[in-house]
Amino acid sequence: MADALPVRLREIELYERPVKLRLPFRFGVVTLTECPQAFARVRVEAAGGLGHWGAAAELMAPKWFDKNLQLSNEDNFDQLRQVLRLAREAYLADAAPATAFGHFARHHDAHQALCGRRGFNPLLAAYGPALVDRAVLDAVCRLAGLSFYDAVRRNLAGIGPGRPEFDGLAIDALLAGLQPRADIEARHTVGLLDAITGADLPQRVGDGLPETLEEAIAAHGHRWFKLKVGGQVPADLQRLQAIAAVLDRSPDPYFVSLDGNEQYQCAAGVAELVAAIRATPALARLWDSIVFIEQPIARKLALTEDLRGAQLGKPVIIDESDGELDAFVQARAHGYAGVSSKTCKGVYRSLLNAARCAAWNREAGEPLYFMSGEDLTTQAGLSVQQDLALANLLGIRHVERNGHHYVNGMAALPEAEQQAFLRAHPDLYERSHGAVRLRIRDGRVALGSLAGIGYASSAMPDFGAMQALA
Structure with missing residues (x-):
């Protein structure tokens, strides 16, 4: 950890912009048609006064962090805004320098406790620090002139000290051995309302982009799929x-992953x-193709x-249950x-769980534990970009991608911003159907340009075209 770089946090700005979906996305208890995207912009300063800005972005998805049906989508958006503001207040309240990870470690417990007193669950509470931490890490990478990949492998963020969860996991050795690759498989989502063939479409959006599973496969060459189920076996x-x-x-x-x-x-x-799937001859090949089952239980x-006596026949992962730093430990048991x-x-949660998988697999002598x-x-x-870079660095070879399918790329963004990202990441994006959008060929996303200085982006959003967080 000789490369760890302590910084002070001088400014944290929070923004949002609206996102409208081209297709409705049904997952769990919600059908999503529009929601805001949040942005965090952070200025850090190192010893000697040298500083830099960093940024991060994340959709404010309703009915995922908190699935309470008594809350409206607007209530969910306000919850997410609140945890972002609470994180900003906490991180700026302490002017003492710390590594990027040190700022996270210093505030995690108090932030979770404060959010708990406000009635926010741990998964929801983590959203605020998740954005701020990524923006801090981005700024630190830029300050040091390093890519996200190199910064993590050299532990520029100082990951480990200050959090007992990292003890005994040989985190420095794990980080040093991480090897990103040139591309990643895009696992295509089939939501609960998604059309399978053209016969399922009552009417078309007509924007020239794929609207059915058939069309998505034809356009992008997908080999990996995420299939959502609704809890009613016959349907x-x-x-x-x-x-x-x-x-x-x-x-x-x-x-296939079954969600x-x-x-x-x-x-x-x-x-x-x-049992019903396995008893259905028409599903024999699909069953054999299932790699894991995701968070089936509330x-x-x-x-x-x-789950150990449930005869499920496939490994099962947690997702929404991953609210606290020790959730994976509980789940394993x-x-x-x-x-x-x-x-x-949170980026540090992912790195922590990757270290756990490595340690547990060493103990078992075989690869029993994994991350998706x-x-x-x-x-x-x-x-x-930041999500792809993290998955890639962790060695995850396929990742669910759905934003490019349900939203019309960068169509709603200023033209100059679209062009900036296309110029900076010509392998990741393309211009088609009137907008810059994610480029998928043969089911894969090329990632080479994410290795530039900063946290996976050589371009920045147009913050002047956004509004301050409501």
């Missing part, structure tokens, strides 16, 4: 058979779905349910094998 079987009828046309292997979206109350309910029950990486939950890359409709620009 889920019918929908999965319609999906399998499309996927099974491919002469090449395909791979339970917290729709089940117990392991027995999940086992009922699994978060308030998931870490009390023991109840038979879960994996956990998701999402930048909205999941999406929260990350938008083109800072959000998708």
Whole structure:
């Protein structure tokens, strides 16, 4: 950790901009058609007065951080704004210098406790520091003239000291050995309202972009898929058979994650779905293609349910249950094998869980524990780039991508901002159908340009075109 760079936090600015979806996205209990995207912009200062700005972005998705049906989408947006403001206040209240990780370590417990007193669950509370921490890390990378990849491998952020969760995990050795690759598989989401074929479309958006599963495969060449189920076995079987009828046309292997979206109350309910799938001949190839099952049980029950005797036949991961830093430890004790990486939950949480997987697999002598890359409709620009870079550095070889499908790329952004990102990342983006958007070829996203100075972006959003956080 000789490279760790302490900094003071001088300014934290919070912004938002509206995002409208081109297609409705149904996940769990919500159908999303629009919501804001939040931005954090942070100025850090090192010894001697040298400073730099950094930034991060994340969608403010309703009914994911807090699925309380008594709350409206606007209530959820206000919750997320509040935890962002609380994080800003906490991080600016202490002027003492610290490493990028040190600022996180210093404030984590008090921020969680304060949010708990406001009625915010740990997953929701983590959203505020997740954005601020990424913006701080971006600024520190730029100050040091390093890429995110090199900064993490050299532990420029000073990861480890100050948090007991990192003790005994050989974090420096893990970080030094991380090796990003040139591309990553895009795991295409099939939401609960998504059309499978053209026959499922009552009317078309007509923007020339893919609107069905068939069209997405034809346009992007996907081999990896994330299939959402709704918790009603007959309806889920019918929908999965319609999906399998499309996927099974491919002469090449395909791979699937099955997302339970917290729709089940117990392991027995999940086992009922699994048994029904396995008993359906038309789903034989799809079942063989399933790599893991994601968060099938509601978060308030998931870490009390023991999966080890449930005969699920596939490894199971947590996602929404990953609210506290020790959640993966609890999940492992109840038979879960994996956990998701999402930048909205925090970059340091992902690195911590990667270190746990490495340590537990060494103990087991085989790769039993793993991380997946999941999406929260990350938008083109800072959000998708930082999430892709993190998943890539962790060695995750496929990541759910859905923001490019449900939103019309950068179409709503100023033209100059679109062009700046396209020039800076010509491998990651392309211009088509009137806007700059994520570029996917043969099911993969090219990542080479994310290795520039800073946290995965050589361009910046137009903050002057945004409004201050409401």
